[in-house]
Amino acid sequence: MRWSRYYLFTTREAPKDAEVVSHRLMVRGSMIRKVAAGIYSYLPLGWRSVRKLEEIVRREMTRAGSVELSMPAIHPAELWQETDRWDVYGHLLLRMKDRNDRDFCFGPTHEEVITDIVRRDVRSYRQLPLSLFQIQTKFRDEIRPRFGLMRGREFIMKDAYTFHADQESLDETYEAIRAAYCRIFEACGLEYSMVEADSGTIGGASSHEFMVLADTGEDAVVRSPSGSYAANVERARIGPLETPAAAAAEELRRVETPGQRTVEDVARFLGKPLTALVKTLIYETEKELVGVVVRGDREVNEVKLRNHLGAKHLALGGEAKVREATGAPVGFAGPVALPGELRFVGDESARPLVNFVCGANAADAHFVGANWGRDATVEEWTDLVLARDGDPSPDGDGALELFRGIEVGHIFDLGTKYSAAMQCVFADENGEDRPMLMGCYGLGIGRTVAAAVEQNHDADGIIWPMALAPFEALVVSLDSDDAAVAGVADSIYEGLLEAGVDVFHDDRRERPGVKFKDADLIGFPVRVVVGARGLAEGKVEVSLRRDRERQLVDPGDAVALMRRLLEER
RNA sequence: CGGGGCGUAGCUCAGCCUGGCAGAGCGCACGGUUCGGGUCCGUGAGGCCGGAGGUUCAAAUCCUCUCGCCCCGACCA
Incomplete structure (x- = not known):
């Protein structure tokens, strides 16, 4: 191809809204062009890189035994209503109506459509397992698209779905596709890490993310020194924290703490370390108000909390809700001497505390010398803490290190979430109908190309890995x-x-x-x-x-x- | 959705506070010059100053509304 006849017009300057290097370089290099927020054209050069990645993905997916098909971008509402995701997906789902006023959406993912296909064709365990994939344009009406191809609203994704009669078969395929993903990202010259992840609105039993390590990544990941444990912080567990030295129970005393609303304020005011405080947060779900306690120096992981509560929506209670639950303004909540009934859940970090400080559920007052059992009760102790750099690895492999990462792939063990909701069943050896077990495997095509640029560039421009070079x-x-x-x-x-x-x-x-x-x-x-x-x-x-x-x-x-x-x- | 910012030439931006001829650099066209790391000089084309309304003798500039875009937060495969 000769440049003089090609469609390639580089610029010296990048638009001011391009913040990350992959976005800047891909715009300057005439590879992508913004059409609207989070919506891009791929210009010829950029499209070549996309096509090259697609070919690698096709090759490796096929090698992993998956079969390509292509499903529509537009989906009827009925399918999404079957699984309740028409509501659960919320505003992320771009909805539209046809001329007859029927509801449709632009597909953000294809579990419903593929399950509908398979349930019509497959009747017997003899037809399983099945593995299907497509490379296709998705649309998710993200609240805040950003970073060029990194978080677009319209984006190209490879999505695969597998169907199984038993867990062993699903595990086998999951492993085969995991290996395919490793080969794909290695072919792209990417430094990446596979981590345990939260499965979010896709749902299912468990999932893993493929994270490309990059300072500009939107996700945070922790990893133990040997790599034996790695997880998205949304999901990350930590090993046991140091427990405070045993001490005789002190008397519970109420102290005046005028205007001391944050744990930092209170700790300084009382001359105590943060770790001697219990932080109490009032959360609101679609069902109830919940009190959450965590050690004073720690943050609550809201993803863990939502999962634990089984809630669809979760938010910190506002001033009014806090007053309703505690009778006090924000900043003085505590598990001791609550005026009414409130479900309390606690993070393990707060459990071993003795003679701790907590809010007194009254304006400008805290308790000191509080102890679990005698003064306060938490029904459910569990892991709700947000992992941070330096925390002990849950498998004992030293201290966790925190990284930024770009999520380029996410694989899920869906269990029977979709097959059960949509009656996607097969007859087993005994002729009994059972829902199929499913796996789902996403890989962001545009995002992977952008991640490759993010990881391979210098002050002068892109240094394409050979496999993706246009x-x-x-x-x-x-x-x-x-x-x-x-x-x-x-x-x-x-x-x-x-x-x-x-x-x-x-x-x-x-x-x-x-x-x-x-x-x-x-x-x-x-x-x-x-x-x-x-x-x-x-x-x-x-x-x-x-x-x-x-x-x-x-x-x-x-x-x-x-x-x-x-x-x- | 809350907070902040920006929409002026194809691109990157100045001008706006304090109303009075619409500008620069890059790019583009033409002429000359140069010719191994974004040459230099000259000439020129190119604007509904995001849109609507208002104030005013006069609005890119002040006010109101609106649309779009970006950032932070909330939220989110």
């Missing part, structure tokens, strides 16, 4: 008007084409500096420069984008050298 090689002809230069450049270009190399030819009448800057920005992995100056010595210059080491070779040897460099990747 073109593998670039021929730069300087002095385009010079017939000898044009001839040599053309013959190298043709030679690379014949060798099956994805090659691009910068044949523009531009100054050398412009061409070099553009080559670096776009990040062609291998480059050959043909100029009058080099040609006078009988040489052309071959170099790699990654290390920029230049080799001068005879024009006749350029194709062979470049092929060798491409082989070495």
Whole structure:
């Protein structure tokens, strides 16, 4: 492909709203173009990278025994109502009506549609297991799209769904697809980590996320030193915290704490460490108000809390709710001497505390010397804490380290959540109907490409991993008007084409500096420069984008050298 | 949804506070110059100042409403 005839217009400047480097570089490199918030066109160069990733994904999914199909982007409401997700998905679901006023949505994921297909065709355990995938455009009406392709509203995703007669079969397939994902991300040259995850609105028994490590990632991940434990912080458990030294129970005393509303205020005011306090938060769900206690220095993990409560919606209670539950303004809640009934759940971090400080459920007052059992009772002790850097790993493997990550893939053991709701059943060996076990496996195509840029760039531009580079090689002809230069450049270009190399030819009448800057920005992995100056010595210059080491070779040897460099990747 | 900010040339932005000829750089066209890391000089084209209403002799500028976009938070595969 010749640049002079291609659709590729680089810019020196990125739009001011492009904050992360992948977004900046992909816009400057003329790979994507914003159409609306979170909605992008892929320009030809960007589309080539997307297509390359899609091919890798197809290859590996097929190798893992999955079969490609394609489902519609528009779904009838009835399917989503069967699983209750028409309501549960909320505003994330883009809804629309047809001319007959029937409800539809633009599919954000395809569990309902695939389950509807399979339940019509599959009757017997003999037909299982099944594994199907598609690569398709999704739409999720995200509250706040951002970071270019990183969190779009419209985005390309590979989604796979598997159906099984028993758990063993599901586990086997889950493992096969996990391995396929590893091969895919390795092929893309990504440094990634598979972590335990919360399954969110997709639901199901368990799930794992594939996280590309990057400082700009939107997710936080903890990992133990050997990597034996890794989890999204939404999910992460921690090992036991230090327990306070045993002490004789003190007397419960009420102390005046005027205006001391936060744990920090109270700790400073009373001259106690944060760890001697119990922090009490009043949460509101669609069903009830709940009191939550955690050690004073810790934060509540709301994802864990919502899961524990089995709630659809969870939010901190406002001023009015707090007063309703405690009879006091915000800042003075506690588990001791509550005016009424309130369900209390506690994080394990608060359980071993003795003679602790807590709110007195009255304005400007706290208790000191409080003890569980004698003064206060929590019915449910569980793990509700937000893990942080340095916490003990739950498997005893040292201290957890906190990383930022980009979620590029998420695989789920769905159990029978969808099959049971939608009567997707099969006859087992005894002729009994049973719901199928299902797995679901997502991989963000655009996000993975963006993550690859995020992880592979320098001050001058993108350094594409070979597998995702829109073109593998670039021929730069300087002095385009010079017939000898044009001839040599053309013959190298043709030679690379014949060798099956994805090659691009910068044949523009531009100054050398412009061409070099553009080559670096776009990040062609291998480059050959043909100029009058080099040609006078009988040489052309071959170099790699990654290390920029230049080799001068005879024009006749350029194709062979470049092929060798491409082989070495 | 709460808080903050921004919409001016194709792009990045100044001008707005304090109302009075609509600007710069980049890009584009043309001429010259230069020619291995975003040359330099000159000429030129290009604007409903997001939209609607209001105040005023006069509005990019002040006021009201509205649409879009971005950031923080809440929320969220």
